[in-house]
Amino acid sequence: MEIPTIQWVITIVVILxxxxxxxxFHVRKAHEPTLKEAAIWSSVYVGIALLFGLLILGFDGTTYAAEYYGGYITEKALSVDNLFVFLIIMASFKVPREDQQKVLLFGIIFALIARTVFIFVGAAAINRWSALFYIFGLFLVYTAGKLIKGEVTSGSESDEGNNFMVRLAKRFLHTTDHYDGDKLFTIQNGKRALTPMLLVMVAIGATDILFALDSIPAIFGLTQEVYIVFTATAFSLMGLRQLYFLIDGLLDRLIYLSWGLAIILGFIGVKLILHALHENNLSFINNGEHVPVYEVGIQLSLTVIVGVLVVTVLASLYSPKGRALRVIQGSEKAAVDYLDLPEDASEEERTRLAEKLRSYEEKLPKVSQKHRDDLIESETHFHDVLTRARGAQERHADR
Known part of the structure; x- marks a missing residue:
């Protein structure tokens, strides 16, 4: 696939x-995006990515288009998984909601830079040593195994918010414990100091590097065309900020996402190993000769990736555990929303939330004790929130 310089330049200019x-137009002025704003712009960025795939289809044919779409969907799925970690990092640093957009945009830019470096380094290494496919494949299979075992998780708040880079920054640099708007530096006791805003960006930047180690081998398992790898990766990151606010409440409902990603990464890992055997030049494997094995085509890869993601989402939302999680989270959120109502809230809003809470509470007895034990972090806290919400409703009704 020969890509002229002018096409590279235009692509990079469009992305920048x-x-x-x-x-x-969105991040410079600190604010929390509305659901409508997040939905519109998420759709816009997905539309741009899909349109770009159609351009590849028109100019370069179905094979390259399928490779692009396969890479885009895979990277998008991995990016959604990354949002879990971003959510935990920002929770651990208590980043104000209106300032989270800037942190996310920084994370996207840094992720794009890190992945671009890995893409060109990986492409150069593959051209010089095709046996690298063995390493990529085994690494993805290993990562899939760790996901299944639960060893690769979003981690605890303290783990993600206190990683190695952050500990170094806190040890050797003067830092504060409070935010100063969205500033990276502030003045404390007459001295210039780092704010937590800079530290959270350091944490996300360091995490982005680790994410690149998984995502780049995965997409190289679908295509070795550098231009497709780069554009699929870049467009998968575009709109990630809006997607965060759009599915913020749904992220922790995707309870089987790790299983889905494990299957996808394992599948691509096996695909890479089969490709490495087919192109084999290692003397200790079949005397350096090609091994006649089945090679997985891009159409089958795309079908498997999309199919696994669809099943993963549906299972997460509609399995008994998924339904139980929806009831538990819905009950707690409705209770918290009612408790947070201002004194001058309208009767219509109070009635709406009270009915919503009542609807969820009617379903709670149907949740099995096993699911309650698995999904409720603190039964005492959960019941306390519901009890206080009921009490607030009764006090308001007695007025």
Whole structure:
């Protein structure tokens, strides 16, 4: 696939333009995006990515288009998994909701830089040593195994918010414990100091590097065309900020996402190993000759990836455990929302939330004790929130 320089330049300019637009028209002024704003812009970025795939289809044919879409969907799925960690990092640093957009945009930019470096380094290494496919494949299979065992998780708040890079920054640099708007530096006791805003960006930047170690081998398992790898990766990161706010409440409902990603990474890992055997030049394997094995085509890869993701989402939302989680989370959120109502809240809003809470509470007895034990972090806290919400409703009714 020969890509002229002008096409590379135009592609990079478009991507940089989208990032610049995001910053100047959305992120520069600190605010929490509405659900409507997040939905519209998430759709816009997905539309741009799909349209780009159609351009590849028109100019380069179905094979490259399928490789692009396969890479885009895989990277998008991995990016959604990354959002779990971003959510935990920002919770551990208690980042104000209105400032989270800036942190996310930084994470996206840093992720794009890190992945671009890995893409070109990986492409150069593959061209010089095709046996690297063995390493990529085994690494993905190993990562899939760790996901299944639960060893690769979003981690605890303290773990993600206190990683090695953050500990170094806190040890050797003067830092504060409070935010100063969205500033990275502030003045404390007459001295210039780092704010937690900079530390959370360091934490996300360090995490992005680890994410790249998984995502780049995965997409190289679908295509070795550098241009497709780069564009699929870049467009999968575009709109990730809006997606965060759009599915924030749904992220922890995707309880089987790790299983889905494990199957996808394991499948791509096996695909890479089969490709490495087919192209084999290692003397200790079949005397350096090619091994006649079945090679997985891109159409089958795309079908498996999409199928696994669809099953994963449906199982997460509609399995007994998924339904139990929806009831438990819905009950707690409705209770908290009612408790947070201002004194001058309308009767219509109070009635709506009270009915919503009552609807969820009617379903709670149907949740098995096993699911309650698995999904409720603190039974005492859970019941306390519900009890206080009921009490607030009774006090308001007695007025």
């Amino acid at each position: 333009g989208l990032l610049a637009y995001d910053f100047f």
